[in-house]
Amino acid sequence: MAAAAATSAAPRVLSAEPRRRDPVAVGVPPWRLSPGSRVRAASRPRQENVRRGQLISTNIKSRSLLCPPCRCAQMALANTRIAYQPDVKKHSGVLAYELVQGSLVQWNSFMDKSVPDPPTAVLLHGILGSRKNWGSFAKRLAQEFPMWQFLLVDLRCHGDSASIKKRGPHTVASTALDVLKLIVQLRLTPRVLVGHSFGGKVALSMVEQAAKPLARPVRVWVLDATPGKVRAGGDGEDHPAELIESLRRMPMQVSSKQEVVDALVKEQFSVDVARWVATNLRRSSPLGSLSSSSFSWIFDLNGISDMYKSYEETNLWGIVENVPRGVHINFLKAERSLHRWALDDLQRIHTAEELAADEGGGVEMHVLEDAGHWVHADNPDGLFRILSSTFRIEATIRGMQN
Structure with missing residues (x-):
């Protein structure tokens, strides 16, 4: 496994001036792009830091490129590997990932462990996708919420993670465990999990499997997926x-x-x-x-x-109907969803809302208008407005200001 991973570049820290932003739909399957949908420019220029890479096993020694704790990470030299300390064997290949950081984030996983990690959101793609599906959207979030960082991963068998051989079974649960292992090795405690389609069930499975390293409270967004049976669309739609x-x-x-x-x-x-x-x-x-x-x-x-x-067979209604204290699960249904949302699904979610409120958790249902299954392509502005509420709530809770 390590040998396969070692062919990829090690994690790097990049810093880039924000350019005129392209539509958020870039990098995601354009099932139905909304005419004229564009991302509005920020009111003031900001920077975002992007770390790309893979947790790998390597014996290459190189001097640290880390900046002093008082400053953001500096740009790493091209093709330079950052040595993992103290024991590189603990960092065998897990998943390919990218960490998009807001301009006010002054942290990376190689700093002194006494430095707390900033609020982190994990963004998960669906079947046949990759972390690139979330690239433009994550940068937009980082510009709007500069104290946050966003972890994008290639799930097993997808993208750059396909070169990292994984033992079966290849399931929702094993995929979720991969992501949990990654955030442990990166020393992250995510406050927000966002998963599209298959990735939505992965996010639910992460909550089901682990109390740690998931923080409490943690907010989960399941985008156009139900906890149980997957009902494909009708004739003329892509199955x-x-x-x-x-x-x-x-x-x-x-x-x-x-x-x-x-x-x-x-x-x-x-x-x-x-x-x-x-x-x-x-x-x-x-x-x-x-x-x-x-x-x-x-x-x-x-x-x-x-x-x-x-994905079709996994049933995660249990975690929804018995939400752990400190967990808030949000479901987002696309108005023109590729999947069929049965009336029974909607009723169970609404019932779960009432139960969760009594148990110190939360369940909430949202509808994204003018969007098909690929919500971040069909209506990126609408999705951004809905998801932004989560980061504003978290910022208020923790006394953070953008």
Whole structure:
């Protein structure tokens, strides 16, 4: 496992001046982009720090690039590995991740352990996605809430984490355990968990499995997913299970991304979804070569198939109907959801709201208008407004000011 992970670059600390922000939909599957949806510019320029990398096992020694505790992390030199102290064997590969930090965050996981970590939110993608789905949205949150940091991960079998071999079973529970292990090794205590679709069930499973390292209170957002049965949409809609099976019939290497798009469209999948799936292709070329006539998939499709089956079968109503004290679970239903929200699901959530209030927890239901299943692409501004309430509440509770 460590050998596979060692091929990727170690965690780096990057600092970048904010540029004119692109629509938040960048990096997510464009099922239905709202015409003219753009992110408004911030009222004053801010910076955000971005750490990208992978927890890896390495014997390479290098001088620390950490800044003094009184300042933010400085920019790491390109291709420089940061040594893990004191025992690198504790940091074998877990998941590929990216840490987007607001401009007022003065912390990183290599500082003195006496330095408390800032308020942290974990953002989880869905099946066939990657951490890049949340990239633009996380930067927008970091600019609006500069004291926060946002952990984006590639779940097992997805993105850069696909190169880290994981033992089965590939389930919602094992995926949640991966994320819990990652936040332990990064010494984080997340205050907010946000999961889209499959990632929503992963967030619920994290709460179910562990009291620590999850903080109390912790706020969970489950975006367009129910705790139990997954009900696919009607005819003419893109069904994930069928999409996975179509991809499994494709060769491991193809001559072009357009070849994949054409093949999927021929099988009645939408052009937008076909193009999004093609973003999981990476050019196959020898080291140092600038051109190649073939592309290969970056995900582990067999593992993803198992994960989706687990998503369909996993029942987490128990954690919703018996919410632990200090946990607040928010469900967000897309107005034009790809999945069918049964009346029974909505009634159970509303009943859970009343029960949770009596037990010191919380359950709440939200509806995002003018959005399909891909909420962060269809209505990013609406989603931002709804999620922002969580960070403002947390800031008020802890006496933080932006």
